[in-house]
Amino acid sequence: MLARIGVESLDELFEAVPASLRSRAELKLPPALDERALLRFFAARAAENANVQSSASFLGGGAYHHFVPAAVDALASRGEFMTAYTPYQAEISQGTLQMIFEFQTLICQLTGLEVANASLYDGASAVAEAALMAARLTRRTRICVSAGLHPHWREVLRTYGEGVGLALETLPLDASGRTVLEGVGGDCAAVVVQSPNFLGCVEDLGAAAKAAHAVGALAIAATAEALSLALLKSPGELGFDIACGDAQSFGLPLSFGGPYAGFLAAREKHVRQLPGRLIGESVDSSGERAFVMTLTTREQHIRREKATSNICTNQGLCALRVTIWLALVGRRGIRRMAEINVALAAYARRALTRAGLRLPYSAPVFNEFVVEVPRLAAKLERCRGLGIQPGVPLERFGAEHADRLLVCTTEMTARAQIDALVRELAA
Amino acid sequence: MTAPGRSGLVFREPLLFESSRPGRAGVPIDDPDVPLVDVARELGADLIRDDVPDFPELGELDVVRHFTRLSQWNYGIDSGFFPLGSCTMKYNPKVNEVVARLPGLAAVHPLSDEAEVQGVLALACELEAALAEISGLDRVTLQPAAGAQGEFAGVRMIQAYHRARGDAKRTRVLIPDTAHGTNPASAALNGLEVVEVKSGADGVVHPEALARLCDASTAALMLTNPNTLGIFETHVEKLAEVVHAAGGLVYLDGANMNALLGVAKPGHMGVDVMHFNLHKTFSTPHGGGGPGSGPVAVRNALAPFLPVPVIRREGDRYLLDDEFPHSIGRVHAWYGNAGIWLRALAYIRTLGAAGLTEVTTRAALNANYVLESLRDVYDAPHARRVMHECVLTDRRQHDQGVTTADIAKRLMDYGYHPPTIYFPLVVAGALMIEPTECESQETLDGFIDAMRSIAREAETEPGLVTGAPSLPIVRRLDEVRAARKPRLRWTRSP
Numbered sequence: 018m019l020a021r022i023g024v025e026s027l028d029e030l031f032e033a034v035p036a037s038l039r040s041r042a043e044l045k046l047p048p049a050l051d052e053r054a055l056l057r058f059f060a061a062r063a064a065e066n067a068n069v070q071s072s073a074s075f076l077g078g079g080a081y082h083h084f085v086p087a088a089v090d091a092l093a094s095r096g097e098f099m100t101a102y103t104p105y106q107a108e109i110s111q112g113t114l115q116m117i118f119e120f121q122t123l124i125c126q127l128t129g130l131e132v133a134n135a136s137l138y139d140g141a142s143a144v145a146e147a148a149l150m151a152a153r154l155t156r157r158t159r160i161c162v163s164a165g166l167h168p169h170w171r172e173v174l175r176t177y178g179e180g181v182g183l184a185l186e187t188l189p190l191d192a193s194g195r196t197v198l199e200g201v202g203g204d205c206a207a208v209v210v211q212s213p214n215f216l217g218c219v220e221d222l223g224a225a226a227k228a229a230h231a232v233g234a235l236a237i238a239a240t241a242e243a244l245s246l247a248l249l250k251s252p253g254e255l256g257f258d259i260a261c262g263d264a265q266s267f268g269l270p271l272s273f274g275g276p277y278a279g280f281l282a283a284r285e286k287h288v289r290q291l292p293g294r295l296i297g298e299s300v301d302s303s304g305e306r307a308f309v310m311t312l313t314t315r316e317q318h319i320r321r322e323k324a325t326s327n328i329c330t331n332q333g334l335c336a337l338r339v340t341i342w343l344a345l346v347g348r349r350g351i352r353r354m355a356e357i358n359v360a361l362a363a364y365a366r367r368a369l370t371r372a373g374l375r376l377p378y379s380a381p382v383f384n385e386f387v388v389e390v391p392r393l394a395a396k397l398e399r400c401r402g403l404g405i406q407p408g409v410p411l412e413r414f415g416a417e418h419a420d421r422l423l424v425c426t427t428e429m430t431a432r433a434q435i436d437a438l439v440r441e442l443a444a
Numbered sequence: 445m446t447a448p449g450r451s452g453l454v455f456r457e458p459l460l461f462e463s464s465r466p467g468r469a470g471v472p473i474d475d476p477d478v479p480l481v482d483v484a485r486e487l488g489a490d491l492i493r494d495d496v497p498d499f500p501e502l503g504e505l506d507v508v509r510h511f512t513r514l515s516q517w518n519y520g521i522d523s524g525f526f527p528l529g530s531c532t533m534k535y536n537p538k539v540n541e542v543v544a545r546l547p548g549l550a551a552v553h554p555l556s557d558e559a560e561v562q563g564v565l566a567l568a569c570e571l572e573a574a575l576a577e578i579s580g581l582d583r584v585t586l587q588p589a590a591g592a593q594g595e596f597a598g599v600r601m602i603q604a605y606h607r608a609r610g611d612a613k614r615t616r617v618l619i620p621d622t623a624h625g626t627n628p629a630s631a632a633l634n635g636l637e638v639v640e641v642k643s644g645a646d647g648v649v650h651p652e653a654l655a656r657l658c659d660a661s662t663a664a665l666m667l668t669n670p671n672t673l674g675i676f677e678t679h680v681e682k683l684a685e686v687v688h689a690a691g692g693l694v695y696l697d698g699a700n701m702n703a704l705l706g707v708a709k710p711g712h713m714g715v716d717v718m719h720f721n722l723h724k725t726f727s728t729p730h731g732g733g734g735p736g737s738g739p740v741a742v743r744n745a746l747a748p749f750l751p752v753p754v755i756r757r758e759g760d761r762y763l764l765d766d767e768f769p770h771s772i773g774r775v776h777a778w779y780g781n782a783g784i785w786l787r788a789l790a791y792i793r794t795l796g797a798a799g800l801t802e803v804t805t806r807a808a809l810n811a812n813y814v815l816e817s818l819r820d821v822y823d824a825p826h827a828r829r830v831m832h833e834c835v836l837t838d839r840r841q842h843d844q845g846v847t848t849a850d851i852a853k854r855l856m857d858y859g860y861h862p863p864t865i866y867f868p869l870v871v872a873g874a875l876m877i878e879p880t881e882c883e884s885q886e887t888l889d890g891f892i893d894a895m896r897s898i899a900r901e902a903e904t905e906p907g908l909v910t911g912a913p914s915l916p917i918v919r920r921l922d923e924v925r926a927a928r929k930p931r932l933r934w935t936r937s938p
Contacts, residue, residue, distance in 0.1 A: 018885060022812045022829075030808040031707055033676040033829060038708045045577050047570075049796030052539050058793065059786075063548025065563030067556055076553040079777060086471045088508055090545075096522030097515040100536055102730040105528075105864075107923075108916040109856055112518035113732035116511070119460050122933040126496050132932050135733070138589035141777035169777045176751070176773035180600065180634040219491055248483060250493045263777070272544070273564050274554030274778020275589065276735035288930065294733065299926035301918040311926040317592070317629035318867075322638040327629035330590040330723065334731030337511075344460050344507045345470035348499035356483055357476045363486055364478040381487040401557065409555045432477040 067406060069271060073434035074406040077385040077425025078215065079140065079167045079241045080274060081266045084354070084428055086345045089268045093338045103294075103330065107309040108301075113333065114308035117296040120336045123343050127246040128238075128260035129253025130282035134293035136336040137279030137328065140263030141170040144209060144239050145177035146292045146326055147261040147281055151207035151235040152183055153290050153325070159205040161234070163188045163196040163225075165214025167241055168414050174209075194218035194378030194387075198228040205232060207259075211239040212249070215414075216387050217362075217423065218380035219249060226256035235259060243267055243280075244427075245383045248355035252282075259283045268342030269335055278335035289315060292326030354428050358384035361426035365435045369424075372443035377421065385425035387411065390442050393420045400441050407438055447894055448524060449859025451915045457513040460500040461934045470504040498936055517917045518732070519861050525887050527814075529833045529864035529876025530624065530672055532702045532724035537794065540727065540787040549786055554778040558763060564782065565762035568755050571789040572739075578701075578800070579718055580711025581741035587751050587780040591699060594719030594738030595630035595666075597751055600772045601742060602664045602693045602717060603634060604749040608770060611691065614663035618687070620649050622671045622868045627697060636663060643870065647675045647826040651682040658690035668697040669704075669713070672868040672876065674811060674830035676703070684714020693717065693746075701725040702880070703808065703831035706801030710741075717742045726788035737784040751775045806881035807832040810888060814879055817892040821899040825871045833878035835871055846902040846909045848873040853920060854901070854912035858894035 024030060031039065050058060069082045076082070093099070097112060104110030104117075117135045124133035137143045148160050160178065162171060162185050175185055186205070188196050194216050201208055208229035212220035222238060229236035238252035240262030252260035265277040283291055289312070297311035317324040346354060362384045366376060375389045390396055393410060400407040408425065411418030422442070426435065484492050502510070519526070526533035544550060552564055572584040588594035599617065606614045617631040620641045628638040639657055644650045648671065665687045669677045677683065684694045696710045696718035702725045704710070710718050722728050722737040730736075742750065752771045753764040764779070795803065808831050815824060815834035822836035838848040852862030852875070864876040879888060901908045913919065 018809055018813045022809075022816050024812075024829075027805050027809060030805070030812060030829065031676075031831075033678055033831070034708050035678065035681065037681065038712055040706060040708055040712075044706050044797040044800060046574055046797045046800070047793065049799055050793050052794075055539060055790060055794055056542065059543045059546060059549070059567075059790065062563035062567050063546040065566070066548045066552045067560035068547050068551035069553055070547050070551045074553060076555050078555050080554050082551075082553070084473075086504075088470070088504060092508065092511040092515075094541065095512070095515040097518040097520045098511075098732055099729045100520030100522045100526075100533075101518045101732045102526075102528060102531055102533065103733040106519075106852065106856070106862055107921045108853065108913050108918055109517075109519035109861065110732075111917050112514035112516065115457075115459070115514055115517075116732075118932075118934070122459075122461065123499075125933045126499055138593060138735075138781075139777045141774070142589070142593070167777070169774055172752075172774040173777065176600070176775055177596075177633070179773075180596075182635065219487060247496060248493065249487075249491055254493065270545075270550040270783065271553045272550050273552045273561065273782035275776065275781035276783050277777075288932070295930075295932055297926040298931040299922045301922065302920045305918055307918040307921055309921045309923055309926050311923070311930055311932075313927075317625040319625070320629075321625045322628035322632040324625070324629045324632075327592045327596060327626050327633050328590070329592045329624075329626050330721075330730075330734040330736040332589075332731075332735045333733030334729065335735055337732065340460075341507065341511055344500050344502055344510070345504065346473070347469045348464075348495060348501045350469050350471060350473045351499070352495050353473045356480060357473070359483050359486055360476055360478055360480045363481045381491065383487075397557070401560070406553065406556060406560070428473070428476065435478075 072404050072406045073437060075408040075424045075438060076406050078409040078423050080271055081242055082271060082427055082429050083266050085268050088345055089338055089341045092341050093334060098337055099334060104310060111307060114296050116337055116340055118308050120340045121296060123340060124280050124282050128282040129251030130260055131285040132288045132291060133280060133282035134291055134295055136332040137281055137293055138332060139275065139277045139279045140241055141173035143261035143279035143281050144170050145174045147237045147259045148174055148178060148183060148207055148209065150290050150292060151237060154287060155206040155235060157204055157206035158182055159184050159186060161186050161188050161201050161205045161208045163210045164190050165196055165216060166209060166211045166239060167215045194380040195220055196225060198224060201228045201232055203232045205234045207235045207237050209237045209239060211241060213242055213245055213383045216378060217382045217385035218378055219383055222252060222255045242383060244355050244358060247351040264339045268338040276332055276335050278332045278339050290325055293328050293331060357428045361430050362386060365424065365426050368435060368439045372439050374443060384427055385423060387421050387423055389420055390422050391420060393422060396442055405438060405441060447858040448890060449857055449915055454516050454917055455513045457510055459934050460510060461498055463506060464500045464502060466501055468501045468503050470502055470507050524859055525883060525891055526861040527863050527877045527879050528861060529878040530699055532878060532880060534727055534880040535882040536727050536729045540790040543790045544783045544787050562762055565755055567786060567789055569757060569762060571785055574792050575720060575739055575741055578705060579741040580709025582744040583747045583750060584739050584741045585750050586739045586785045587776045588738035588740055589776055589781050590734060590736035591719055591721040591738040592626040592630060593775055594740045595626055596633055597775045598695055598717040598719055598740045599630055599634045601746050601749040602695065604772050605746050606663060614661055616661045617663055618657055618665045621870050622673060623666060623668055624697060624699060627666045647673045647828065648677050648679060649683060651679050651686050654683055655686045658686055658692065660691065662690050662692035664693045664695050666695045666697060668700060670700050670831040673826060673835050674833040675828055676831055680713045699724060700832060703804060705804040706797060707804050717746060722785055722788040727791040728784045728787040735781050735784055737781045803881045810879040810881060810883055814877055814888055814892060818895055821896055833876060836875045837871055838873035841902040844902045844906050846906050848875055850909045851898055854898050854909045855894060856913040857915045860891055860894060
């Protein structure tokens with residue numbers, strides 16, 4: 018091979034690198050491990066973490082522990098899916114392309130909207146992209162954001178918005194835990210409301226859409242717990258222009274926060290301002306139905322600095338898992354699973370109330386809610402010793418939340434676990 | 445040599461929605477061990493939707509066959525040679541999948557108490573240290589979810605750095621004409637103006653050309669090195685000097701880091717900020733378009749601006765630190781695509797220092813071997829040696845009515861994934877070939893034979909090339925029709 022290239026040593030291949038830049042010393046890295054040693058190394062580190070399979074976990078707050086059928090892993094692990102890339106070459110990427118077309122359809126069905134893209138990084142960047150899209154469409158820069166939007170999502174929205182001069186204004190929550198809409202001002206580009214919101218409360222989305230439209234703003238619905246879309250009226254039905262969020266609940270492992278699957282759906286008339294990839298139906302030269310990346314003139318590889326977003330690689334494999342999960346759970350299953358989530362949360366709320374604890378918000382909830390727990394810190398410590406992850410202590414998100422815990426129950430939660438949690442929190 | 449392309453039995457497969465039959469279900473969902481409630485009464489009837497119309501109803505076997513058949517229409521690295529330039533389609537070790545699926549990693553909730561995630565934070569710290577060492581820079585964040593988000597965060601940190609010094613008028617980013625489209629898009633997303641830097645006839649950026657564009661408005665140069673022609677930017681030290689002298693900073697797009705592992709460090713080239721693409725250089729699966737992972741490395745001078753949270757070690761404890769007053773803020777809901785960066789750490793731990801250096805050496809060997817084996821039949825825009833990838837063009841074939849797109853489609857019939865085509869934009873009809881270090885000489889020879897055979901066909905039987913492909917499940921796509929009347933979802937009545 019060297020002879021064909023016309024060099025005498027491998028080193029000569031790097032002649033273009035000035036001598037002053039060539040590394041003389043070897044990289045300082047830990048020694049190489051063979052496969053057995055590698056697995057031992059990671060297993061030891063993994064054993065230092067608490068995980069939701071070995072704990073009674075009531076953690077939610079934007080990442081949810083849901084059932085994943087065995088077939089999801091089996092199918093998503095197929096090398097033809099996992100080791101392919103962005104379907105630039107449509108003729109040998111029809112598997113990925115048809116799958117994304119199905120993903121786009123499923124997201125449209127769940128959100129009640131007309132177009133959905135092929136995924137974004139996570140719910141946080143999906144909200145940010147939605148706000149940027151609304152700013153382009155309305156040529157306005159003020160975004161009214163519900164205080165019930167996930168605090169991390171809001172931070173990402175701020176980071177993204179700053180670059181192009183978006184100003185965020187907060188719509189507070191009322192005593193029931195729902196967004197106060199009176200503050201929606203006349204010159205805002207969008208009203209962003211999450212439902213169920215970060216405190217678990219199901220919002221009056223219809224009212225939020227009306228408030229946005231009354232001032233010529235776009236209404237953006239954010240969803241962190243995507244399973245709720247199976248049961249609650251869809252953003253599209255309630256008049257929203259854009260729906261965004263994270264589909265992690267549909268088959269994605271918690272995996273310390275990623276990779277998840279951001280989604281973004283909108284009205285058809287706004288499709289040219291939609292960020293990210295879109296797959297469309299077409300035909301091949303013999304007239305057979307086939308799928309292909311389309312409307313790419315919105316994208317960075319064509320339009321460079323004039324693109325609707327800088328996103329290139331998205332969350333393709335996560336979109337695949339979501340599509341498989343939704344296909345397996347199916348029409349009746351997803352509704353039933355949502356109803357089970359509601360039933361468990363209702364049971365937990367009643368049990369906690371009966372045990373004398375206060376639930377500060379009265380708005381309806383889906384599968385998570387806030388509970389006030391006097392002397393919370395001590396009880397958290399005790400729960401940890403018992404293998405219970407009792408929920409998200411909210412104080413880290415604001416001093417007003419001292420001694421408040423965000424508790425989530427899903428179809429993975431057993432009644433006995435709830436009973437144990439109630440015992441510990443009420444003790 | 446016989447080309448590996450061969451047509452096997454593949455199946456038609458309708459859309460999920462078309463095979464759906466009322467009443468079918470893939471997995472049983474049992475009732476819970478608490479009483480079900482009337483959801484309309486529990487939440488209020490006005491909040492509840494009807495069920496989702498036309499949502500799929502399929503049995504488990506239906507679903508398994510559906511996605512198995514779809515997968516068979518795809519081409520992955522596991523299927524065959526995948527020389528997609530600038531994408532580094534290297535083998536994705538299977539053991540990394542086992543690592544990422546360990547319940548102690550895959551089932552860890554991101555809001556677990558810090559004391560409950562010491563293992564995963566320790567692994568993050570270890571990866572950050574390894575990437576700092578490889579880059580020759582000081583601090584690393586694993587938060588960005590892909591390269592483009594890394595670019596966004598990196599450029600934002602550069603802006604924050606200038607502002608913190610009271611230097612608020614730096615509004616322009618200089619970007620060579622060979623750059624990936626994400627570079628200008630990321631600059632624009634930060635509200636910055638893009639100024640294109642023309643590369644020279646020899647394929648690299650020249651300090652004099654750069655100096656003419658640098659002034660007090662220059663926020664940064666965004667450089668890809670080696671660039672997308674596969675050529676090392678030989679003047680990189682001087683380029684950095686020019687930008688630094690004007691008060692700007694140097695950003696490196698690390699998409700092509702596969703050319704530098706253990707050979708040269710960006711930090712020594714004058715680079716101030718860079719991102720990695722872990723799904724390229726560090727073998728994590730490309731997944732049909734992600735998820736990626738785009739860690740950013742910076743010099744200490746930029747460390748105060750890192751996105752929050754930052755992982756910090758205090759004695760023998762690891763903390764997620766939010767108290768960073770100058771931080772650009774969060775860019776991801778959590779700490780990045782952990783499931784992906786864990787795989788990258790597994791790759792680095794498997795190879796060690798010597799293994800990583802060998803990766804780069806073999807990648808350069810393979811790229812130059814392909815280039816020198818094809819240069820006599822395909823036009824190469826530059827006479828130079830390349831690093832990890834090479835660019836050829838269709839200039840000679842064009843006269844025979846055969847274009848780069850035709851060559852790409854014909855490669856499918858021979859059993860190969862085409863190279864990246866029509867990029868970089870500065871080369872007309874570019875075919876950008878990145879073989880990676882993973883491929884054997886026999887595989888490369890097979891590909892070279894196919895490329896030479898296609899060049900002959902272009903002369904003698906161009907219809908074979910322009911009519912390709914014929915082996916895949918579909919023939920050439922009508923992209924114009926897809927864009928003119930977009931059909932972006934299935935509906936019951938079209």
